[in-house]
Amino acid sequence: MIEKKSTTTALKPETAVLAGIITEKQNERLSREYLDELAFLAETAGVITKKIFTQRLSGAHPKTYLGAGKILEIKAYADEQEIDTVIFDDELSPSQLFNLEKQLERKVLDRTSLILDIFAMRARTAYAKTQVELAQYQYLLPRLKRMWTHLERQRGGIGMRGPGESQIETDRRIILDRIARLKEQLKKIDRQMTSQRSNRGGLARVALVGYTNVGKSTIMNLLSKSDVFAENKLFATLDTTVRKVVLDDMPFLLSDTVGFIRKLPTQLVESFKSTLDEVREADVLMHVVDISHPNFEEQMSVVQQTLTDIGAGEKPVYLVFNKIDAYTFVEKSADDLTPSTDRNIPLEEYMSSWIAKKNAPCIFISATNKTNIDQLRSDLHQMVAEIRAGRY
Numbered sequence: 001m002i003e004k005k006s007t008t009t010a011l012k013p014e015t016a017v018l019a020g021i022i023t024e025k026q027n028e029r030l031s032r033e034y035l036d037e038l039a040f041l042a043e044t045a046g047v048i049t050k051k052i053f054t055q056r057l058s059g060a061h062p063k064t065y066l067g068a069g070k071i072l073e074i075k076a077y078a079d080e081q082e083i084d085t086v087i088f089d090d091e092l093s094p095s096q097l098f099n100l101e102k103q104l105e106r107k108v109l110d111r112t113s114l115i116l117d118i119f120a121m122r123a124r125t126a127y128a129k130t131q132v133e134l135a136q137y138q139y140l141l142p143r144l145k146r147m148w149t150h151l152e153r154q155r156g157g158i159g160m161r162g163p164g165e166s167q168i169e170t171d172r173r174i175i176l177d178r179i180a181r182l183k184e185q186l187k188k189i190d191r192q193m194t195s196q197r198s199n200r201g202g203l204a205r206v207a208l209v210g211y212t213n214v215g216k217s218t219i220m221n222l223l224s225k226s227d228v229f230a231e232n233k234l235f236a237t238l239d240t241t242v243r244k245v246v247l248d249d250m251p252f253l254l255s256d257t258v259g260f261i262r263k264l265p266t267q268l269v270e271s272f273k274s275t276l277d278e279v280r281e282a283d284v285l286m287h288v289v290d291i292s293h294p295n296f297e298e299q300m301s302v303v304q305q306t307l308t309d310i311g312a313g314e315k316p317v318y319l320v321f322n323k324i325d326a327y328t329f330v331e332k333s334a335d336d337l338t339p340s341t342d343r344n345i346p347l348e349e350y351m352s353s354w355i356a357k358k359n360a361p362c363i364f365i366s367a368t369n370k371t372n373i374d375q376l377r378s379d380l381h382q383m384v385a386e387i388r389a390g391r392y
Helices: 028-044 068-081 094-104 111-122 126-146 167-198 216-224 266-271 296-309 347-357 373-391
Strands: 014-022 047-056 085-088 107-110 204-210 241-247 250-256 284-290 317-322 362-364
Touching (some): 014 028, 014 068, 068 094, 085 094, 094 107, 094 126, 107 111, 216 241, 216 250, 216 373, 241 373, 250 373, 284 373, 317 373
Parallel strands (some): 014 047, 014 085, 085 107, 204 250
Antiparallel strands (some): 241 250
């Protein structure tokens, strides 16, 4: 008896190699960390990273980002291993994208397009989808020249095209029209959300902010007893969630916002400004930090800079150092003369030094193990009580 072969085949996961540069401003350690984060972004998008390439340069090559020899090396490896995509760690200019696709003969993405793809995948509400679509079109507009296929026509041909008009000009007009419509949609939704915020009364507002994947949604679920989606992936939360929380008869509003990331695309910052109104209008910002991350202090700087960029840099901040359960301490040997890293400092020493700074109130917790959560609730209760006392 002859067995019938299955007609259904599983889709082959997309494979990629990553590429970045090492410069005076971005040393080897930083470059490696950025590329590790890029690999996490690729994993979040469902792409398997096969290899990472780096090159020491004074700066990115204006035409091809990397030198000619490194591009040939990447192409040879990609051909041999049948790699689908090459992803670069910085935003590439339209000419760089065009030249790289021509030389590598395969799909080329940059950090910005990868993040936009993840945002599109994660968007759930009509508001988030509209914001992401607007950011995608704004990114696409100057890059129409390198597209291998044209956009689908959205309006008739006869009478709608000028003499000698190229396909790119037609596509550009379609995109500009779409951008205009998306901006109008966002304005309408913004007015509705502004009205909703004005109807919340005089309740104190606390906003969770922080780098992506630091545990904000998990903390939101603990405090509000809700079920906000939380996952060990980048940008698990895109839509701002607001919940009413009551601590010992003291009500306040707690909002969970989109996480920040270094090299965040300017198109996304612009599109999500209205979503971040919850941050701008908050009375207190709970800045959640993943203390188990080797470079959490740099992540804190990225968040602070982003807050400054959106006009919330002067808000009162409550620092919440999360994931103390995942913090690892590696003691240096006596003959180790290499510079100390974050991993060489005991957690207790970090805790005492940050508490002693007193630049902002802070707490060290584990949202997963619920360590110090009662103290977190007590601190929030006191802050909200002070806000109410000052307001009324």
